[in-house]
Amino acid sequence: MKHYLSVNDIESLPQWVDEAIKLKKDPYQFEDLGKHKTICLLFFNNSLRTRLSTQKAAMYLGMEVMVMNFGNEGWALEYGDGTVMDQGTSEHIKEAAQVVSQYCDIVAIRAFAGLQDKAKDESEEVINGFAKYASIPVVNMESSVGHPLQALADAITLEENKLDKKPKVVLSWAPHPKALPHAVANSFVEMMKLQDAEFVITHPEGYELNPAITEGCTIEHDQDKALEDADFVYVKNWSNYTYYGQVLNKDTNWTMTEKKLGKAKFMHCLPVRRNMVVEDAVLDGNQSLVVEQSKNRIFSAQIVLKKILENLK
Amino acid sequence: MKHYLSVNDIESLPQWVDEAIKLKKDPYQFEDLGKHKTICLLFFNNSLRTRLSTQKAAMYLGMEVMVMNFGNEGWALEYGDGTVMDQGTSEHIKEAAQVVSQYCDIVAIRAFAGLQDKAKDESEEVINGFAKYASIPVVNMESSVGHPLQALADAITLEENKLDKKPKVVLSWAPHPKALPHAVANSFVEMMKLQDAEFVITHPEGYELNPAITEGCTIEHDQDKALEDADFVYVKNWSNYTYYGQVLNKDTNWTMTEKKLGKAKFMHCLPVRRNMVVEDAVLDGNQSLVVEQSKNRIFSAQIVLKKILENLK
Amino acid sequence: MKHYLSVNDIESLPQWVDEAIKLKKDPYQFEDLGKHKTICLLFFNNSLRTRLSTQKAAMYLGMEVMVMNFGNEGWALEYGDGTVMDQGTSEHIKEAAQVVSQYCDIVAIRAFAGLQDKAKDESEEVINGFAKYASIPVVNMESSVGHPLQALADAITLEENKLDKKPKVVLSWAPHPKALPHAVANSFVEMMKLQDAEFVITHPEGYELNPAITEGCTIEHDQDKALEDADFVYVKNWSNYTYYGQVLNKDTNWTMTEKKLGKAKFMHCLPVRRNMVVEDAVLDGNQSLVVEQSKNRIFSAQIVLKKILENLK
Numbered sequence: 001m002k003h004y005l006s007v008n009d010i011e012s013l014p015q016w017v018d019e020a021i022k023l024k025k026d027p028y029q030f031e032d033l034g035k036h037k038t039i040c041l042l043f044f045n046n047s048l049r050t051r052l053s054t055q056k057a058a059m060y061l062g063m064e065v066m067v068m069n070f071g072n073e074g075w076a077l078e079y080g081d082g083t084v085m086d087q088g089t090s091e092h093i094k095e096a097a098q099v100v101s102q103y104c105d106i107v108a109i110r111a112f113a114g115l116q117d118k119a120k121d122e123s124e125e126v127i128n129g130f131a132k133y134a135s136i137p138v139v140n141m142e143s144s145v146g147h148p149l150q151a152l153a154d155a156i157t158l159e160e161n162k163l164d165k166k167p168k169v170v171l172s173w174a175p176h177p178k179a180l181p182h183a184v185a186n187s188f189v190e191m192m193k194l195q196d197a198e199f200v201i202t203h204p205e206g207y208e209l210n211p212a213i214t215e216g217c218t219i220e221h222d223q224d225k226a227l228e229d230a231d232f233v234y235v236k237n238w239s240n241y242t243y244y245g246q247v248l249n250k251d252t253n254w255t256m257t258e259k260k261l262g263k264a265k266f267m268h269c270l271p272v273r274r275n276m277v278v279e280d281a282v283l284d285g286n287q288s289l290v291v292e293q294s295k296n297r298i299f300s301a302q303i304v305l306k307k308i309l310e311n312l313k
Numbered sequence: 314m315k316h317y318l319s320v321n322d323i324e325s326l327p328q329w330v331d332e333a334i335k336l337k338k339d340p341y342q343f344e345d346l347g348k349h350k351t352i353c354l355l356f357f358n359n360s361l362r363t364r365l366s367t368q369k370a371a372m373y374l375g376m377e378v379m380v381m382n383f384g385n386e387g388w389a390l391e392y393g394d395g396t397v398m399d400q401g402t403s404e405h406i407k408e409a410a411q412v413v414s415q416y417c418d419i420v421a422i423r424a425f426a427g428l429q430d431k432a433k434d435e436s437e438e439v440i441n442g443f444a445k446y447a448s449i450p451v452v453n454m455e456s457s458v459g460h461p462l463q464a465l466a467d468a469i470t471l472e473e474n475k476l477d478k479k480p481k482v483v484l485s486w487a488p489h490p491k492a493l494p495h496a497v498a499n500s501f502v503e504m505m506k507l508q509d510a511e512f513v514i515t516h517p518e519g520y521e522l523n524p525a526i527t528e529g530c531t532i533e534h535d536q537d538k539a540l541e542d543a544d545f546v547y548v549k550n551w552s553n554y555t556y557y558g559q560v561l562n563k564d565t566n567w568t569m570t571e572k573k574l575g576k577a578k579f580m581h582c583l584p585v586r587r588n589m590v591v592e593d594a595v596l597d598g599n600q601s602l603v604v605e606q607s608k609n610r611i612f613s614a615q616i617v618l619k620k621i622l623e624n625l626k
Numbered sequence: 627m628k629h630y631l632s633v634n635d636i637e638s639l640p641q642w643v644d645e646a647i648k649l650k651k652d653p654y655q656f657e658d659l660g661k662h663k664t665i666c667l668l669f670f671n672n673s674l675r676t677r678l679s680t681q682k683a684a685m686y687l688g689m690e691v692m693v694m695n696f697g698n699e700g701w702a703l704e705y706g707d708g709t710v711m712d713q714g715t716s717e718h719i720k721e722a723a724q725v726v727s728q729y730c731d732i733v734a735i736r737a738f739a740g741l742q743d744k745a746k747d748e749s750e751e752v753i754n755g756f757a758k759y760a761s762i763p764v765v766n767m768e769s770s771v772g773h774p775l776q777a778l779a780d781a782i783t784l785e786e787n788k789l790d791k792k793p794k795v796v797l798s799w800a801p802h803p804k805a806l807p808h809a810v811a812n813s814f815v816e817m818m819k820l821q822d823a824e825f826v827i828t829h830p831e832g833y834e835l836n837p838a839i840t841e842g843c844t845i846e847h848d849q850d851k852a853l854e855d856a857d858f859v860y861v862k863n864w865s866n867y868t869y870y871g872q873v874l875n876k877d878t879n880w881t882m883t884e885k886k887l888g889k890a891k892f893m894h895c896l897p898v899r900r901n902m903v904v905e906d907a908v909l910d911g912n913q914s915l916v917v918e919q920s921k922n923r924i925f926s927a928q929i930v931l932k933k934i935l936e937n938l939k
Binding site: 036038040064066068070072073074075078082083084085086087090091092094095096098099100102103104 | 654678682695896897898900901910924
């Protein structure tokens with residue numbers, strides 16, 4: 001692995017999850033590995049968990065961390081080839097990526113989908129631009145179409161909490177007042193495809209994710225049926241993919257409730273809208289894994305950085 | 314002490330002040346205490362002194378520091394119980410506080426009074442929300458109604474500069490063009506109540522602070538009379554408390570002058586409006602302690618963090 | 627040297643360049659020098675290279691780094707003497723500079739020209755205010771009229787790439803859609819005056835820089851003639867100096883092209899507007915030194931910080 005851009009860059013999911021769980025028990029055991037190595041975290045969008053957990057992961061590995069809000073602290077970037085830059089953009093991704101590569105050993109980037117233009121979002125110009133022009137490894141801290149650090153944290157959480165060798169895991173769409181990207185759902189689906197599990201996706205008709213990603217997955221539009229005998233229910237809103245970025249459905253019949261959840265464990269990547277995505281009783285109950293998921297963000301980042309650092313040597 | 318939320322969390326003011334003065338002489342003497350410990354500084358408002366001095370204090374103790382401007386880097390927080398989150402807030406304090414607790418050992422928070430709604434400000438929803446839901450110690454870096462790190466720094470400064478065992482200390486209101494919170498004045502009053510001193514508060518009639526805080530204190534509306542034979546004069550503006558958050562008085566007769574100050578030492582928490590709160594001659598003269606007060610912000614933070622770290626062991 | 631405010635604070639350019647090139651080969655060799663020393667980077671304007679390279683330089687020296695966006699994280703500063711501060715400014719430079727001096731050992735500042743008022747810009751109120759009132763060394767990370775860390779990086783780049791003992795270096799103005807400051811050009815000129823080189827400045831008539839800075843330099847308005855037999859071409863836009871801060875010329879005949887460049891090496895401080903300041907072919911070709919220049923920003927900062935730290939002992 002050079003870059004960690006998507007779940008598909010994980011060389012062996014079970015092995016990485018196993019190593020991450022070992023890191024969690026003794027997080028400073030590789031503190032020398034990152035000595036004299038610097039990671040730069042570039043944020044084009046807001047962040048709480050990713051910002052703090054990735055810093056923490058780097059600290060556990062003894063790395064130096066530089067954090068930058070590229071959007072308002074740096075320069076507006078140009079991504080087009082051959083553009084005459086006489087408008088609003090001040091610096092080309094070609095220079096920006098090469099320059100950042102001079103100052104650190106790994107660069108991690110967050111750049112959300114704009115949800116205005118599907119083709120543009122799917123071209124992943126920010127993270128792919130960095131991956132193309134940087135001379136150092138690039139880590140995805142949530143891009144337009146994927147959030148692979150979250151999916152890896154989710155895999156760790158599933159492993160730690162599963163009782164069956166082959167649990168039933170349901171990804172259940174939830175209503176939300178605002179248009180949200182597909183990144184978390186996409187990476188969760190991609191990760192589940194690498195798992196030995198019974199995996200079902202449930203959402204209202206017309207709320208299909210990118211079919212290239214869900215290919216081969218069971219999709220069940222009847223939420224109750226999908227949830228039957230579930231061991232884990234991962235709840236997440238995403239905006240419409242066909243009518244790209246639109247909010248066509250806010251049906252609170254899809255809100256996750258204690259009753260619907262049954263005996264399953266509840267998962268969500270956070271931040272979560274209470275009583276819209278999921279009712280209070282679920283989050284405040286003891287079947288919720290959301291805080292544990294957020295803790296595992298440290299160890300998904302740490303295993304990724306560890307793998308990259310070992311490669312750098 | 315678990316949290317440091319107010320002056321009343323100080324177990325023994327004279328002892329802490331004494332220890333802080335010893336830290337100041339050799340600030341790296343407990344550099345091992347914070348090894349592998351992380352503090353996260355969350356700012357919901359601007360800061361200069363608090364931001365830098367708290368970082369410096371943590372560095373002296375060998376801690377890792379993560380700084381975050383929650384307001385524009387994180388998510389809009391919801392504080393209400395049972396709210397259906399279908400409006401502007403994206404994350405509930407319950408999740409935010411628990412999540413931050415996974416990534417650090419201590420969290421320090423700045424969240425000013427909004428000065429629109431007294432009851433809301435006095436409920437201290439931000440810092441109390443963190444204190445309620447976080448699983449780690451919370452430090453107040455100025456909340457709606459208190460600024461206990463400043464008050465502790467002021468106690469250190471008083472101790473270092475007093476000539477009498479029982480000095481006369483006057484808190485004198487000053488005019489200001491904008492509506493300012495009561496936090497600094499409140500915590501100064503609370504701290505003075507723990508001191509062996511003659512303490513007088515002077516302000517225009519109608520500018521009373523919260524009577525629950527000033528209970529038992531001498532209040533003198535005649536500024537000249539209040540200032541007679543003062544050893545220390547602490548000048549500070551606050552907006553009206555009764556007509557909550559309003560600026561009803563900008564009377565520059567209350568501006569502190571060299572003449573009024575007499576032989577007293579001048580104190581202010583900074584930032585200070587020159588020639589409005591206090592005339593240039595005072596700040597530029599050698600009776601001003603304001604820079605020393607700002608230096609002591611390091612050591613008030615350091616003693617608080619040291620006490621918390623010792624408790625964590 | 628106490629402060630590093632301009633190129634003229636360099637004690638010996640050849641010696642510093644030589645030392646910087648040695649640092650580049652083994653950047654951690656003075657890692658103990660900055661132990662228990664803190665640098666505070668204060669940004670009043672955006673930054674990418676300066677922000678990251680100065681942090682990196684400080685890390686190489688084992689320093690602690692505190693980064694602050696003064697503009698939106700701190701308080702609006704007042705610079706006037708005797709001002710009655712009843713308007714928009716909250717804190718005077720006198721207090722701010724003294725206070726920051728309590729929390730760190732070196733302060734570095736970026737504060738661009740406003741380009742509205744020549745006299746105000748040339749008074750350098752921000753950086754000179756800090757230099758006047760701070761009790762610690764001040765480093766210029768680009769002020770209104772100079773960018774001496776960039777110029778020193780450029781001197782390192784010239785030294786590493788020159789084939790002749792006395793190369794021909796041309797500073798060539800370029801068109802740009804927005805009004806840019808003169809700082810980079812000014813410091814480059816000042817640095818070139820300390821070099822053993824044939825130095826020519828070329829720009830459209832009427833685009834003269836401050837004559838006090840270019841005094842003694844060859845100015846040639848015919849760009850082709852200026853570029854003849856050049857070894858290095860440093861391209862840079864600046865706004866009009868006479869009609870201060872105005873954009874009177876966007877003539878793309880001045881854009882640097884492969885053809886114009888001939889066999890010379892291309893230099894620019896970045897960020898650069900592609901196909902406006904310089905065509906793609908130059909930046910993507912192997913005569914471009916821009917990425918190397920950006921790397922050398924680390925070592926110009928590191929040599930400056932090293933000199934200051936040695937002085938502090």
